[in-house]
Amino acid sequence: MAQQTKAQRSQAAKKAAATRQRNAGRHAGQDARQSAERAVGSVGEAAKSAGQALRAAGKSVTARLK
Numbered sequence: 269m270a271q272q273t274k275a276q277r278s279q280a281a282k283k284a285a286a287t288r289q290r291n292a293g294r295h296a297g298q299d300a301r302q303s304a305e306r307a308v309g310s311v312g313e314a315a316k317s318a319g320q321a322l323r324a325a326g327k328s329v330t331a332r333l334k
Contacts, residue, residue, distance in 0.1 A: 272280070
């Protein structure tokens with residue numbers, strides 16, 4: 269295999285750096301999306317728990333009134 273010239277090494281390094289930046293941006297976008305999905309899921313679970321607690325409280329009140 270022939271030796272690379274300084275210009276070829278520089279070009280390869282620039283290409284590799286651009287690829288790393290592109291991949292880092294893609295990963296950052298995926299991380300942000302996954303974080304948002306987890307947050308939405310947590311809010312949904314909290315609302316579900318609150319609804320169940322209210323239902324249980326309502327049942328206990330009606331049971332005492334009977």
